[in-house]
Amino acid sequence: MIKKILNNPDNIVDEMIDGMVLSHPELIKRVPETGIIQRTHDKKGKVAIVSGGGSGHEPAHAGFVGAGMLSAAVCGAVFTSPTPDQILEAIKVADEGKGVFLVIKNYSGDIMNFEMAQELAEMEGIKIDSIVVDDDIAVEDSLYTQGKRGVAGTIFVHKILGYAAEKGQSIEEIKELAENLIPNMKTIGLALTGVTTPGSSKPSFTLADDEIEYGVGIHGEPGYRREKLQTSKDLVDELLTKLLEEFEANSNNRFAIIVNGLGGTPLMEQYVFANDVHKQMKDNKLEIEFSKVGNLMTSLEMQGLSLTLLRLEDDFYLEALKATVDTINW
Amino acid sequence: MIKKILNNPDNIVDEMIDGMVLSHPELIKRVPETGIIQRTHDKKGKVAIVSGGGSGHEPAHAGFVGAGMLSAAVCGAVFTSPTPDQILEAIKVADEGKGVFLVIKNYSGDIMNFEMAQELAEMEGIKIDSIVVDDDIAVEDSLYTQGKRGVAGTIFVHKILGYAAEKGQSIEEIKELAENLIPNMKTIGLALTGVTTPGSSKPSFTLADDEIEYGVGIHGEPGYRREKLQTSKDLVDELLTKLLEEFEANSNNRFAIIVNGLGGTPLMEQYVFANDVHKQMKDNKLEIEFSKVGNLMTSLEMQGLSLTLLRLEDDFYLEALKATVDTINW
Amino acid sequence: MNIDMGIRWMELFNEKIQNEKDYLTQLDTPIGDSDHGNNMSRGMAHVVKAIEEQKPETLNELLKLITTNLLSKVGGASGPLYGSAFMGMMKAETAGEEWAKILKTGLENIQMRGKAEQGDKTMVDVWIAVVEAVENGELTHELIDEAVEATKPLKAKKGRASYVGDRSIGHIDPGAYSSGLLFHTMLRAEAE
């Protein structure tokens, strides 16, 4: 059984949120008796970007709440989408009068809960729109699936839309920006271990001592192939090849990347992997203009990582990524 | 056997450093063919703060290189202090003509290698001084030991001295600041698992499925007591009691804290623990004026965490901790 | 169905959910994210607590209470789906419909929200079988079990299970199983 530092599995999200706001009172506050984390900074009549989802992916999303990024994040139970009333409440507290834009990861639970909240907000006369992030290419997108999952690329969406909002863009402009952004971003992950949700006694899946799993999601979902552990170079080769296949040929060879740790993999290994990504991108005559490395969108204590490529089709993306923000974890 | 993402254990630090500088070229650069990471920002005739040590503690120390914090960090092999020639080279490249101040963690290897480098630098006419950080109270300080170890508190030293240097303080002022700072800072840690150094087949120690170890260091050294896993509240109670015993009675009840993840423990658990720290400090009528939570001084993939208390004896400490810096990981 | 029966139904359903919480989560492990037991248990605990506290006096009040609690306490995919089902049922009850039609409206609302069709390996498969049987006055425990079991050989096309593709074959859908419990306990409450 996996050991965890907690008091009661049923209260883990509640206590985590309290721990966050007690630790960073200058940046964030909790809407009392909810799972909503809101930024403390003054409202300035701009569009509010709001995101959220199940917990267990920390620092996502609450670590990205703050000036220049998210106005609020809604934390659901572990791996469980938050409920419509909570999302509605977050929309209300975040609204600065210029409308609220929701960033939703593509899971049936998130889609349905956010959709209901959006309907309720509309009924209350709040200007509202949303985008669904589905950057994970491990899952086939077809009529016969839920579509691709939203994973680490979501953090780039927060950053770029947060910058647009900060710059005073309208909700319509932000919607257009988001719709152009999503198709340019692809992610794929791999795991060295499964995960165990707090309170359960069994991991989501188990891998042998020399096995890895390609294409895992961020909720302990199994991936597309199981293999012997390989060198970092070979792992990068597999992931990069899969990612590049998904991009249409195009003369624009400039990218931003995320090497995202899934929670249990040390930064040292993430940088060894990042080194191989940089080298192999160069071999492919592709330029990396911005890199983010670290635990950004995790899956509890899972060992493994994901690689995200964002094609810099719009110069605004890079400008947005480089801008400073005032959050705990960007 | 533990699975790691790497190519060759012998090259892991080298490739990690390359990965870091390729990922963050705007902040840091590598002194070619060394383990030295140097900040890119212009020299401004200020005292340079230089630190370093064995690797395996990422983001320490290279993640804290940048404007307002470290001028350079020297990365040794995994858990192995860097050599005097490398440290000397770091001193030389960091020097802005106002002298170099070394932050050394208290391990016999670090002490001896940094001491030799300091002697060599003096011989070359460089103004140089240093401080030894020994914040880990798990180990008894007596004639019969090496003294206390330097652990997570080192990050506060980097931050506070880095701010002093940025403010233009002289090397003498920085030395005095450091000497007053160290006695006000105490740390203690606990582990849920041991660690395995890259390339070795056995972990440093193994704990049963329901065991934890109090008082571990950051190199897989065993601690002072092994016990059944307890609730976060009880863990905090043990660590906090031990820490508070080490502070002399004093009317100043204002503290800054670090809840430091050791590498494999998710942020969610760190915040649950931080919540209990805040609550129990409050019960003890002690105020926390600044909190840092996250993986700062890690021990490869170890699951566990440490708690650091810094008594805010000098208002300058808080001012320094709150100042913005331009590093990858502060 | 009437208010007393309805309250009894929820008590029995809650009992079943709490007893089978771990099994529901186990079903949600190979093809999901190991939380369906937690989600349903949290939601149903709130439903029975709210019934005790608010003492609903009409079937309509009861359906409303179930709707609000499932919508605001479950989350995930099952929260909005069960919530939508009971919201539809409440509306149909307000409109004075019969129980068969009420259940059918519940199913319609699930499908409106989740867009799943028969055979997509979701709770919808069980609801379709049950609604049809209730319309024909032929609902039995066996029929429910069969409908739940029938999700096993299917390949999932909706929800989280669809991500594992062919690997979803051979596993009972957790939402189908919890819906099975819902209808087993409905039958029992009606029979008492």
Added chain:
Amino acid sequence: MNIDMGIRWMELFNEKIQNEKDYLTQLDTPIGDSDHGNNMSRGMAHVVKAIEEQKPETLNELLKLITTNLLSKVGGASGPLYGSAFMGMMKAETAGEEWAKILKTGLENIQMRGKAEQGDKTMVDVWIAVVEAVENGELTHELIDEAVEATKPLKAKKGRASYVGDRSIGHIDPGAYSSGLLFHTMLRAEAE
């Protein structure tokens, strides 16, 4: 000792270190940080490579080469200690001292750098026993083994092993063991 013997010594020492790399690291696990094998292996690989490339022609050149390579390639505690030892030995050789005195200067430099006394459970324990024996012309393989083994019952007072306090008792000190290899191979080179 002369240059040919010295070169042979380093070749034999390197062989032993590479062969016993894992064992050295194993010794460094219960009372250290599991890297002594890696540290010594990295350092000695550089020493023999440098000998091949630079072909030192005098004992003094050889001692200098060993010093630089150990100091700049080993790191940790053992790097500066072995480095200081050979630096002291080089200086004593320059001053025209005899081999016994040269070794003694090596020991003094280790103690100056590391401040360890006899009985602190470090490499110093082995060096003290060996230097005394060489002075008396009584160095044997058995004596070396005994000196290494004698660190086992001690409680460590210097270095990383001191952190584990009483738990260091019952383990051979890794640096004492590697120093044992150094002197075993010195004897062998002298005998060839």
